[in-house]
Amino acid sequence: MTVTEPQLAEHFGATIARGDRIEPRDWMPEAYRRTLIRQIAQHAHSEIIGMQPEGDWISRAPSLRRKAILLAKVQDEAGHGLYLYSACETLGTSRRELTDKLLSGKQKYSSIFNYPTPSYADVGTIGWLVDGAAICNQVPLCRTSFGPYGRAMIRICKEESFHQRQGYELLMTMMRGTDEQRAMVQESVDRFWWPALMMFGPPDGASPNTEQSMAWGIKRNTNDELRQKFVDMTVPQARALGVTLPDPQLRWNSERQAHDFGEPDWDEFWAVVNGAGPCNAERLAHRRKAHDDGAWVREAAVAFARLEEAL
Amino acid sequence: MISDDLLGSEAHWAFGTDFEDPLAGVDTTVPDDIDPAALARYCLMLGDDALVLSQRLSEWCSRAPDLEEDIALANIALDLLGEARLLLARAAVADPSVVPSLPDGSPVPAEDALAFFRSPAEFRNVTMTELPNGDFAETITRLLLFSVWRLAEFESLLTHPDAVLAAVAAKGRKELAYHRDFAARWFVTLARGTAESRRRVLTALAGLWAFWPELDAPADVEVVLDQVFAAADVSRPEVTPARGLGRECVHTEALTDLLAEMQSVARAHPRGLW
Numbered sequence: 249m250t251v252t253e254p255q256l257a258e259h260f261g262a263t264i265a266r267g268d269r270i271e272p273r274d275w276m277p278e279a280y281r282r283t284l285i286r287q288i289a290q291h292a293h294s295e296i297i298g299m300q301p302e303g304d305w306i307s308r309a310p311s312l313r314r315k316a317i318l319l320a321k322v323q324d325e326a327g328h329g330l331y332l333y334s335a336c337e338t339l340g341t342s343r344r345e346l347t348d349k350l351l352s353g354k355q356k357y358s359s360i361f362n363y364p365t366p367s368y369a370d371v372g373t374i375g376w377l378v379d380g381a382a383i384c385n386q387v388p389l390c391r392t393s394f395g396p397y398g399r400a401m402i403r404i405c406k407e408e409s410f411h412q413r414q415g416y417e418l419l420m421t422m423m424r425g426t427d428e429q430r431a432m433v434q435e436s437v438d439r440f441w442w443p444a445l446m447m448f449g450p451p452d453g454a455s456p457n458t459e460q461s462m463a464w465g466i467k468r469n470t471n472d473e474l475r476q477k478f479v480d481m482t483v484p485q486a487r488a489l490g491v492t493l494p495d496p497q498l499r500w501n502s503e504r505q506a507h508d509f510g511e512p513d514w515d516e517f518w519a520v521v522n523g524a525g526p527c528n529a530e531r532l533a534h535r536r537k538a539h540d541d542g543a544w545v546r547e548a549a550v551a552f553a554r555l556e557e558a559l
Numbered sequence: 560m561i562s563d564d565l566l567g568s569e570a571h572w573a574f575g576t577d578f579e580d581p582l583a584g585v586d587t588t589v590p591d592d593i594d595p596a597a598l599a600r601y602c603l604m605l606g607d608d609a610l611v612l613s614q615r616l617s618e619w620c621s622r623a624p625d626l627e628e629d630i631a632l633a634n635i636a637l638d639l640l641g642e643a644r645l646l647l648a649r650a651a652v653a654d655p656s657v658v659p660s661l662p663d664g665s666p667v668p669a670e671d672a673l674a675f676f677r678s679p680a681e682f683r684n685v686t687m688t689e690l691p692n693g694d695f696a697e698t699i700t701r702l703l704l705f706s707v708w709r710l711a712e713f714e715s716l717l718t719h720p721d722a723v724l725a726a727v728a729a730k731g732r733k734e735l736a737y738h739r740d741f742a743a744r745w746f747v748t749l750a751r752g753t754a755e756s757r758r759r760v761l762t763a764l765a766g767l768w769a770f771w772p773e774l775d776a777p778a779d780v781e782v783v784l785d786q787v788f789a790a791a792d793v794s795r796p797e798v799t800p801a802r803g804l805g806r807e808c809v810h811t812e813a814l815t816d817l818l819a820e821m822q823s824v825a826r827a828h829p830r831g832l833w
């Protein structure tokens with residue numbers, strides 16, 4: 249007896265409705281597969297491109313302890329990219345194919361990494377705000393409907409939370425240092441606050457795929473819900489740190505039991521998404537150069553593996 | 560949940576207290592029969608080798624041929640950085656006069672004063688470690704030569720009368736065995752992979768071989784190296800040795816540039832707290 253597509257779709261829908269995971273061998277709608285590949289690949293690319301803004305400071309970290317923390321963090325991000333590419337490969341694609349799409353600009357990565365990092369305080373701010381925003385986005389994904397993605401996210405979220413603590417601890421330490429260091433922290437927070445809010449994506453009204461992704465259990469909260477959660481979480485942390493956040497409209501709303509806050513500059517957001525951010529070209533060029541420079545090494549590894557097989 | 564984590568008192572940092580005091584729990588008194596100045600000088604040699612090569616290896620971060628190598632090279636850089644911290648801290652304890660003096664009230668710990676506030680002419684690393692990375696073949700070849708030698712050096716330190724040095728060696732030898740295996744595997748892979756990779760690895764070896772004598776390796780190390788060369792179908796190059804005087808604090812321009820970059824932020828904030 250053959251199973252018809254409507255029956256498979258019904259089974260798929262029931263699995264999602266029960267809150268169970270879809271596994272790679274299970275039948276899934278083509279659009280679900282395509283959406284997942286796009287989302288996981290974009291996430292993997294973000295981890296890899298995200299190595300650069302902070303990686304730039306490894307050589308200049310001002311203490312050996314900070315150098316070790318930073319190098320380990322950037323290395324973790326490479327590991328995250330690796331797990332996510334593996335999760336994506338279970339959907340019938342390959343790391344190579346995905347890398348080509350990143351390098352040709354066909355697939356995107358998080359726009360936050362197109363902002364420059366001119367100060368060592370940015371290492372702390374990225375840990376606190378950028379890894380922090382990533383955690384808000386990603387914790388719900390630990391329960392995402394696709395098994396390999398959800399499992400990768402559990403592992404990744406644990407490490408992201410270390411990164412966030414380490415970033416915050418760097419800023420806390422700098423705030424106890426010299427006046428100059430305190431000014432560096434404030435200046436860095438001023439630069440990263442709005443781009444961090446943009447990490448949750450466009451407002452719900454301008455996010456057409458959200459509804460379908462939520463129905464599939466690929467997404468668990470809307471962009472605006474997560475952004476609100478992030479703001480509410482971050483404001484007391486900023487106070488404890490002793491920095492201000494650059495938003496005159498930011499205030500507690502006791503009726504809503506949440507913070508009101510201003511609107512990010514969505515024109516800037518779309519400009520950066522579409523390639524006009526301060527570092528888009530530089531980030532891709534860096535990645536492309538590493539890829540091209542390593543081609544002969546990857547070829548050698550393939551040739552040597554073949555040789556060993558023949559023996 | 561996350562805000563509680565950040566603001567709470569629970570001190571649950573990644574990598575735990577490893578980053579806090581590298582010598583916590585070890586008896587750091589210098590044994591009576593050891594010359595403290597000689598011990599400090601030796602710790603600086605081994606520590607500077609590790610620090611400088613770690614700095615070079617970390618330059619690969621986000622630039623390696625593939626993600627697996629990116630992660631592995633960062634791992635090796637982290638191991639060497641950890642060894643450097645233990646050794647620099649030991650040098651400072653054995654002979655405080657090696658630590659550069661900083662402005663009164665500077666919060667900079669001794670390991671950082673040594674790493675960030677010495678001039679190139681005070682570093683004792685061998686020349687090989689400071690040379691620019693070159694391509695992946697050069698990086699692998701240097702790592703092979705260096706880790707084969709350093710592993711043997713650490714093994715000879717396991718019974719050293721200084722308990723700290725012996726402890727550093729016991730921890731480091733496992734790391735170095737991994738570095739050597741990683742480098743040897745890639746050395747053979749490149750030597751026998753494609754014509755291009757073989758050409759590059761032979762060029763790398765010819766360039767680096769001049770700096771091998773500076774390590775002054777014992778005979779059993781030469782044997783290990785010959786085994787790797789045999790597996791790679793490579794022979795020892797005929798090269799005139801360079802006059803490597805790194806141990807006497809004589810260095811190339813490459814070290815000046817490396818340190819200028821590495822020390823820039825720390826020196827801009829001599830009273831900074833990091």
Ligand SMILES: [Fe+2]
Binds near residue numbers: 295324325328408
């Ligand atoms: Fe990550």
Ligand SMILES: [Fe+2]
Binds near residue numbers: 325408
């Ligand atoms: Fe992270």
